[in-house]
Amino acid sequence: MKGAELKLPGLPGGLVAVVRRDLQLAWRRPGDVLNPLFFFAIVSTLFPLAVGPDAEQLAQNGAGVLWMAALLAALLSLNSLFLNDYEDGTLEQMLLSPQPLPLLVLAKSIAHWLVSGLPLVLVSPLIAISFQMPARSTTVMMLTLALGTVSLSLLGSIGAGLTVGLNRGNALLSLLILPLAMPILIFGARTVSLAAAEDAVSAGLYFLGAYCMLALTLAPFATAAALKISNE
Amino acid sequence: MWTFVHKLSSPPYFYGLAARMAPWFAGAGLLPIGYGTVAGLFFAPPDYQQGDAFRIIYVHVPAAYLSMLAYIVMAATAGIGLIWRMKLAHAVAAAAAPLGAWFTFLALMTGSIWGRPMWGTWWEWGDPRLTSELILLFLYFGYMALRAAIDDPTRADRASAVLALVGAVNVPIIHFSVEWWSSLHQGPTLVREGGPAIEPAMMWPLLAMIFGFSLLFGALLLSRVRTEVLFRERRARWVRKLVYPEETA
Numbered sequence: 480m481k482g483a484e485l486k487l488p489g490l491p492g493g494l495v496a497v498v499r500r501d502l503q504l505a506w507r508r509p510g511d512v513l514n515p516l517f518f519f520a521i522v523s524t525l526f527p528l529a530v531g532p533d534a535e536q537l538a539q540n541g542a543g544v545l546w547m548a549a550l551l552a553a554l555l556s557l558n559s560l561f562l563n564d565y566e567d568g569t570l571e572q573m574l575l576s577p578q579p580l581p582l583l584v585l586a587k588s589i590a591h592w593l594v595s596g597l598p599l600v601l602v603s604p605l606i607a608i609s610f611q612m613p614a615r616s617t618t619v620m621m622l623t624l625a626l627g628t629v630s631l632s633l634l635g636s637i638g639a640g641l642t643v644g645l646n647r648g649n650a651l652l653s654l655l656i657l658p659l660a661m662p663i664l665i666f667g668a669r670t671v672s673l674a675a676a677e678d679a680v681s682a683g684l685y686f687l688g689a690y691c692m693l694a695l696t697l698a699p700f701a702t703a704a705a706l707k708i709s710n711e
Numbered sequence: 712m713w714t715f716v717h718k719l720s721s722p723p724y725f726y727g728l729a730a731r732m733a734p735w736f737a738g739a740g741l742l743p744i745g746y747g748t749v750a751g752l753f754f755a756p757p758d759y760q761q762g763d764a765f766r767i768i769y770v771h772v773p774a775a776y777l778s779m780l781a782y783i784v785m786a787a788t789a790g791i792g793l794i795w796r797m798k799l800a801h802a803v804a805a806a807a808a809p810l811g812a813w814f815t816f817l818a819l820m821t822g823s824i825w826g827r828p829m830w831g832t833w834w835e836w837g838d839p840r841l842t843s844e845l846i847l848l849f850l851y852f853g854y855m856a857l858r859a860a861i862d863d864p865t866r867a868d869r870a871s872a873v874l875a876l877v878g879a880v881n882v883p884i885i886h887f888s889v890e891w892w893s894s895l896h897q898g899p900t901l902v903r904e905g906g907p908a909i910e911p912a913m914m915w916p917l918l919a920m921i922f923g924f925s926l927l928f929g930a931l932l933l934s935r936v937r938t939e940v941l942f943r944e945r946r947a948r949w950v951r952k953l954v955y956p957e958e959t960a
Contacts, residue, residue: 637874641873645860646860651856654856655856655857658846658850659877659881661885665889666888690884708870708873709866
C-alpha cells in the first residue's frame with residue numbers, strides 16, 4: 480500500500496463535510512426536521528384557543544407567543560443534536576479526528592440551524608398572518624428569529640454536549656438552557672413588538688446580532704470542552 | 712506561595728484547617744450581625760417615606776449581595792478546578808451552589824415581603840433586578856440539577872464547571888437585557904457618584920450586616936466544603952483513620 484497515507488481535507492473541507500453529512504442524515508429521516516416544525520405550529524395554535532379569538536389581543540401578544548413557541552421548538556430538537564452520533568460512535572471518531580473539535584461542533588450547529596431554525600423562520604410569517612399581526616413587523620420578526628435561532632442552536636449545543644448520554648437529558652437540557660436563553664427571548668420578542676408599534680428597532684437587532692456573534696465565536700469551544708468531558 | 716497552595720489543595724490538610732477556621736468566621740460574623748440587627752431595628756431612624764418598612768433592607772441587601780458573590784465564588788473555583796484539575800476547588804464550587812441558591816431565595820422573599828406594602832404587589836415583572844435575581848435562582852437550579860444527574864463524580868465536577876463558566880459569561884448579558892425594561896427598583900444608594908445617599912445612622916448597620924453576612928457565608932461554606940471533602944474522600948485512608956481512630960492506634 481504505497482502512498483496510502485490519509486489525505487485530510489482542510490478546515491473548510493472538514494466543515495463542509497460535516498454539514499453535508501448532517502443535512503443528508505436529516506433528509507433521510509424527515510421526522511427529525513418536521514416534528515419540531517409541527518410542534519411550533521401546534522403551540523402557536525394553542526394560544527388563540529387558550530386566550531380566545533379576540534383579534535386585537537392576538538395581534539398584540541403574537542410576537543411573544545411566536546417567540547416562546549420558537550424557543551421551545553428549538554429546545555425540542557436540540558436533545559438529539561449529539562445523541563445519534565453518541566450512540567453509533569461517530570462522536571468518538573470526531574473527538575479522535577485530527578480536525579479541531581470546535582470546528583466540527585460549529586459545523587454540527589450550522590447543520591442543526593439549517594434543518595431546525597431556518598424552517599421556523601420561513602414558517603413564522605404564516606402564523607403571524609393568522610394572528611393578524613401588522614404586516615410591517617413581519618420582516619423584523621423573521622430577522623430577529625433568524626438571528627435568535629442561530630444563537631439558540633449554538634447556545635443549546637453547549638447544553639446538549641453537557642447532557643449527552645445522560646438518561647434524564649431532556650428535561651435537564653431545558654433547565655440548563657432556558658435561563659441562559661432569556662436575553663434572546665427578551666430582545667427578540669420586544670423588538671417585534673416595537674416594530675409593530677412603529678418604533679425604532681435597530682437597538683434590538685444590533686443586540687441580537689452581537690449576541691449571535693458572541694455565540695458563534697465562544698460557544699463551539701465550550702461545546703467542544705463539554706463533549707470531551709462527557710466522553711472521558 | 713506555591714507550596715502553600717499545594718498544601719491547601721490536599722484534602723486532609725484543608726479538612727483540618729477548615730475545622731479550625733469555621734468557628735472564627737462564624738464568631739467574627741455574628742458580632743457585626745448582632746450590632747447591625749440591634750442598631751438597624753431599634754436605633755436607625757425610620758425612613759421619611761417608607762417608615763419602618765425599610766428596615767427589611769438589613770436582610771435583603773446582604774442576601775442579594777451574597778447571592779451574586781456566591782455565584783462568583785462558584786464560577787471562579789469551578790474555573791480553577793477545570794484548568795488546574797484541582798479537586799478541592801470543585802468541592803468548593805459544589806458547596807457554594809446551594810448556599811447561593813438559598814441567599815437568592817432569601818433576597819427574593821424579603822424583596823417580595825417589602826414590595827407588598829411599598830409597591831402594593833408581591834411580585835412585579837416590570838422590575839429588572841427582581842427578574843434577574845429570579846433567573847439567577849434558575850441558574851443555580853440548573854447547576855445543581857446537572858451535578859445531580861451525573862453519577863461519575865469527576866465528570867459531574869467538570870461538566871458543571873463548564874456550565875458555571877458559561878453562566879458567568881451570560882450573567883452580565885442577562886442583567887443588561889432585563890434592565891432594558893423600565894425600572895421600578897430603587898436606584899443604587901450605597902455605591903454611587905457623589906457619595907452614599909443614605910443617612911449614616913442607617914448606613915453603618917447596613918454595612919455591618921453586609922460584612923457579617925459575608926463572614927457567615929464564609930463559615931457556612933467552610934463547613935459545607937468539609938462535609939463535601941469527607942464524602943468525596945470516604946474511601947481514603949485518612950478518613951478511615953478519622954472515623955475509627957482506635958483501629959489504627
